[in-house]
Amino acid sequence: MSDLFLKHVVIAIPNADIESASIFYQAFGLNVRQGTGPMIDIYCDNIGYPSIRLVTGTEHKKLHHVQMGATATTLKKIKTKAQSQQVRLEQAPQGFEDEGLWIKDPNGILYHIIEAKDDYKVSPVPAFTINSPGNDNRLNKGALDPKSALPAVRPRRLGHALIFTPDVDSSLNFVEQIFGMRLSDRSGEVVAFTHCEGGSEHHVLAFAKSEGIGFHHASFLVATPDEVGIGGDRMFQKGYTKAWGFGRHSIGSNFFHYVADPWGSYLEYYCDMDYISDSDSWESKEWPAEDALHSWGPLPPQDFVHNYEVEIFNN
Ligand SMILES: [Fe+2]
Incomplete structure (x- = not known):
């Protein structure tokens, strides 16, 4: 845990x-349920809390916030750190629970940290x-099995999110200083990947350079490289043809297949990511740009790292 x-x-x-989003997430293998008020909640099978929540009723798609679960002790530590570093405690946005801690990083990325147990175990395969x-x-x-007999791909759980930020360093410093996360690897000022101290996959939160904040992708664990490929293939057959994959990342080692969502951001199927059980035993590397994207696979769509949320606000 x-x-x-x-x-x-x-x-x-x-x-x-709402409709195109619901169809997209269901096609990806997730469950869509009406939440409270304007909320639509997206679940993995067998996980008792949503992995993505959609707040409806805004003018444009945009990142709202990231929720982290923490033990009572860790939540207390985070609150103490935030106060000691003069991080302002934010009010809960309208419609969200006051419980826990609402804080913003220096670039405006809003986090909600709540006391929660990470006790949903993914069934072994x-x-x-x-x-x-x-x-x-x-x-x-x-x-x-023959192609016609292959079962639908059902993501096991949310693994990580990549968030756009205008300043990778200060977003990275914030999660290191306040949450106690550790740098796994980075590539210059362009992208940084962090894991949770005490053991997690290679990246849980990652940051990519952009003109503003935004949501780039959420990544869902599947069981095997075949499931990564089959998931991507099935989405293509359902008409979701803007994609990147099948390939393998150099940073984190995971097999990947990304599928564009209705707003030009992405969901990713992944498996076999590096696991960092002891941060001090992991050698964090600075990756040159030419090695940072992937070890092999096709090239991504030209606008793969374009932050459409910024473009909207500039218009
Ligand atoms: Fe990813």
Whole structure:
């Protein structure tokens, strides 16, 4: 059980986008439920809290806030840190619970930290085996069922979110100083990846340079590289053709397939990410730009790191 974990990302969307958003998230393998008031909640199977929440009724899609769950002790530590560093405590936005801690990073990214237990365990799956030279592990059977018999891909849980920020350093410093998160890897001023001290996947929160804040992607764990590929393939067949994948990231090592959401941001299927159980044993690297994107795979769409939320506000 982690002391701190990413619970969900909240995105504000116009009422006109409710239907297309619901169809998109369901196609991706998630459950869409009407929440309280103007809220639409997006769940993984078997996880008792939403992984994405949509607040409807805004003029344009934009990042609303990021919610982190923390143990009582960790929440208290975060509050003490925030107060000692003169971070202003914010009021809960209208319609959201006062409980917990509402704080903004220096760039305006709003966080809500609440006391919560990360006690939803993802069911284990059989180890993914391949036959490789000298290692015949899968004997007397094929790798997959026929295409027509393959089950739908159902994401297991939310893994991480990539947030746009005008200043990667100060957004990174904030989560390091206030939340106690640790830098996993970075590439110059362009992107930084953080994990939770005490053990988490390679990245839980990541920050990418832009002209303003915004939501870039939320990433969902699936069981195997095949599920990453099948998920992407099925979304393509359903008409979600703007995508990036199948590939493997160099930073974090995960297999990936991203699918554009109705607003030009992304959801990602991923598996086999590096796991950092001991921050002091992990060597954080500075990655040159040419190595930072991926180890292999197609090139992303040209506007893959374009922050449409900024463009909207500038118009
Ligand atoms: Fe990702």
